[in-house]
Amino acid sequence: MLGFLVRRVAVLIPTFIGVSLVAFIFIRLLPGDPIYVMSGERTLPPERYQELIHQYGFDQPIWKQYVVYVEQLAHGDLGTSINTKRPVLSEFMALFPATVELSLAAMLIAIVLGIPAGVIAAVKRGSILDHGLMSTALVGYSMPIFWWALLLIIVFAGWLGIAPVSGRIGLTYFFKPVTGFMLIDSLISGQKGAFQSAVSHLILPSIVLGTIPLAIIARQTRSAMLEVLNEDYVRTARAKGLPPSRVIGIHALRNALIPVVTTIGLQTGYLLTGAILTETIFSWPGIGKWMIDSISRRDYPAVQGGLVLIALVVMAVNLAVDLVYGLVNPRIRHVG
């Protein structure tokens, strides 16, 4: 297992170097000028402009900028945001828990609803229930989630007026972040109603973000279950007269879940993509929205650092998925 781990990490190193190089190159290729965005309609005098360009090091030759960048990266320094003038890493860390919380909630919804839906559809194969569930799943899988979010806002906030549509918690609650996870912090704070408020703010965004993973998991679970139900050992178990709930619950589901777990892990990349849209629509203070804002502000250091950090997160999660998969399925350890 250790050898497997070392091999996996070793493969990641060149990828990470590549990722940091790509982020660097992208930023140098970006047209537009953060300094002009900063000054708005009030254009800067040319001397002042030169001064600022120099201050941010944009007047250095590219290779020198790259050397500085790599040196800083090696020290865990991702530069300073032009917009807020704070370190990119601390900006990222301040917002990252919000994205993690939203993603976990979305995955929770997807798993809790998706796996049972898939199992039921597989067991009742060909029934109206199966068709209904799978049609719904396909609609969910085809959903433009930014539009789905707007619809939910129209219905739950506009017509019914029962759901909050932005932020992470009601504005009447006030406590210092301890973990950065609003659900936990609101519980720690001990303030009455704070937890409910945090939950209610989380519901619509996590439904939106969870929709596509939910559909994928339901479909995946169904086909994995169907395959397993046809396997000999399940047939044997059935033939032996074990109760159906036991056959499905213990024998079939456990084996069907192996590919499903991989599917769940593979959703990380999607969750970050979806978070960009979901956070933008629900004003959720996470890294997706931060990246969008940083791109439109041409906040070079923030975009560059953000790309590196997000890629790092994706790689780390994929590694974790590999490891888990390696654990449940020892065959794979010796491949690749």
Added chain:
Amino acid sequence: MKRFAYLMATTALALGVALGAAEAKGLVYCAEGSPEGWDPALYTAGTTFDFSSQPVFNRLVEFTPGTTKTQPGLAESWEISPDGLEYTFHLRKGVKFHTTDFFTPTRDLNADDVIFSFDRQGNKDNPWYNYAGGNWEYYVGMSMPDLVKSWTKVDDYTVKLTLKSPNAPMLANLAMDFASIVSKEYADQLAKDGHMDDFNQKPVGTGPFIYVDYQKDAVARYKANPDYWAGKPKLDDLVIAVTPDAAVRVQKLKAGECDVIPYPNPADIEALKSDASLTVMQQEGLNVGYLAYNTLQKPFDDARVRKALNMAINKQAIIDAVFQGTGVAAKNPIPPTMWSYRQDTVDDPYDPDGAKKLLDEAGVKDLKMKVWAMPVQRPYNPNARRMAELIQADFAKVGVTAEIVSYEWGEYLKRGAAKDRDGALLQGWTGDNGDPDNFLNVLLGCDGIGGTNRAEWCNKEFDDLVKKAATISDQAERTKLYEQAQAIFKDQAPWATIAHSVITVPMAKKVQGFVMDPLGHHQFGNVDVTE
């Protein structure tokens, strides 16, 4: 789903109870964006000022609420020397800086704080000059380095400002956000502890509200300053929540989660006005949106061509479709709320036939041109692309083919300012200090060519009038000069003046004493709430 609805309902109920039960008077303002930082002198965005300079800080001179006139602030009084070069400010005594859990002041405001506040922005040897990236954008933007000769301390409560040349708008400059007075004692303490960056994270000022806490991109909290020199604010707590989506802000206002919101979508305003639980305040903003021709290029160097195109534009359709009624057609380059606005100006009529005739007269046939549309929403133009589409259709009717071009915002600003820009540019301006000089000289003076003068228009007669007006302190005399300048502008038509937007601030009925600020700030120092 039923359980979900139930959960929502109970939560809403719990929220309502929590709000009703609160004894302290609180107000929630849902701002349109996040503050970039907390030291007002580092930034230029109005959003940032709503978080920092307005609640937390004061200036030597303040704008009288609701006007662009100035009144005493931290300076109780001042004298200006007859030659207009020396300003002597007498500071208010007994003004306390905020006591917070990160700073306790040991002395009152004095001349050192005032000198420090400006010295750090202009003096390269000041240790604070380079902190937090050291971009004193507004100080530079208002040409302060070219205007100010020195700041000197006369005694603890007297400060003298010496100028290089007389400049009538200076007093208004000192009422601007970048001129907020910060605490030197706090700065010294942070420098000693090696936490200089905190100066831009945890503000300490003299203003009506004390900074308590800020959660990035989410919410900032303040409490009333009990020692405020102008009297303790009526609100006990102020919350400013970051709510970037305009539709969401309206939603939250209706739900009672926000008490005051800025910039609702024009489309929602009618519904807000008809809502009995809300008050909707409106005022013409201190801005102008315009289409600037490049007067250095053929055929736009011919005033007849510019006039003809102006006549081809159906402004009313733009007001209806782009501003949804929240704008007024502009005939002058300065907004109607500004002194010296020329009432007598007659706007170019909407007259496609006349436009065609005028183009023929100028010998222009089959004109192909570019119309630049900015990619972002601005206070003076809620949707430049839509505006450009309408103008494109209008131009087509007089035989002019317009192509709409756009760039990323920074690129747009850079390329739009270039002297060899190809095409007419949609642009605009929001006033900084309420002085006509800030529009007429900055946007149309010869010095602005290749920069803020997007029409690249240099008219000697106009320029002389405007330059002269800046050196005179008598307002009536200045008004006359500015009116003449506006007449020349209209005659020469370097721009198609399009619209002044109307700023709308909807709020809950319980909010009392809110005053709309022509400069676009949202201030809560005098606001009260009634249950």
Added chain:
Amino acid sequence: MAEIPLRDPAGTEVHARPGRLADFWSHYAENRGAVIGLAVFVLLVFLAVFADFVAPYAPDAQFRDAFLQPPSWAEGGSARFLLGTDAVGRDMLSRLIHGARYSLSIGVVVVALGLLLGVVLGLVAGYFRGWIDTVIMRVMDIILAFPSLLLALVMVAILGPGLENAVIALALTLQPHFVRLVRGSVLAERGKEYVVSARVAGAGPIRLMFRTILPNCMAPLIVQATLSFSNAILDAAALGFLGMGAQPPRPEWGTMLAESREFVLRAWWVVTFPGLAILVTVLAINLIGDGLRDALDPKLRRS
């Protein structure tokens, strides 16, 4: 956007034989959803191709007397504009019909570009192995380490917002999936008897790659292409929604949705219809994709 794990591609073999098409169709037609999806898709293609004749008005015709008019059946609507008008008085129905052109052609071009790149790189990597394989696959790893939409956003920011650039960015973010798929198939096929005998018979590498191996990787590739088609449409709409895709006044659905966001509480029709159009299109293509997978993948046919 998301990936549906595919069946093991190595298990799929399609060999040419007479009546293949009829056989394929009979399997495809078993899936009722797939047939419906195909019908909807054909209708959409028809609308897109003949938009100029079908749409009641030009997509950019502004009716200054009818800003934000509701659909015909709603209060205040009229039969003149079946689905109402937008903020500058353009007919929603006409814009939606013309929008089908954009969405479908985006999908086609993105998939074509992605396929081209992916097939070539995948064949090369799988056939030659060695350092060239390592380099190609590392580059693909790097691309896949970024969330696709984020990568596309940054690339569009570099190239400049616009439909063409969005297409290029999306094709680049999509192609690693094709590369991996083709490479995997090639690795599985290259040792098989028919490849070896073709090589012995003197076939060159190009011929081996494209004529001998590629046709036998087609089934999973077709399924993946269909899925990519719908993902490309969704991602392009998302880019448009974020203001980085097609630029107004082009009636691309995502862009229309972005333009209409401010009316979310006042004029539901400008928000609802473009999104519905995206959903229906993507759904139709995914139905086809499911049908294709079932029909092409014998392993799954029994389910």
